[in-house]
Amino acid sequence: MKITVSDTEHVAKLARLDLSEQEKKRYTQSLNDILGYMEVLNRVDTTGVEPTAHVLKLQNVFREDTIRPGLDKKLALDNAPEQENGCFKVPRIV
Secondary structure, three states, rough: OOOOOOHHHHHHHHHOOOOOHHHHHHHHHHHHHHHHHHHHHHOOOOOOOOOOOOOOOOOOOOOOOOOOOOOOHHHHHHHOOOEOOEEEOOOOOO
């Protein structure tokens, strides 16, 4: 598939970009170069290679959930500029 200047203009319009004629030609060539490289990659023999999402074997490190005491309510409210009925009082934002 070959990208045309018309395709580049369409994508630029969707992205709300105002490109000069020189930029349109340059980006069209760049996009075609990228597609050409993808064609080279598509010719690579990948039989026996498992699909991966990452080149390294990554593993999440999880810890056990443990119940721990939280911050004391009085201690938390001691630094509040304003409080009301045991809660932080903040300005109303509408």
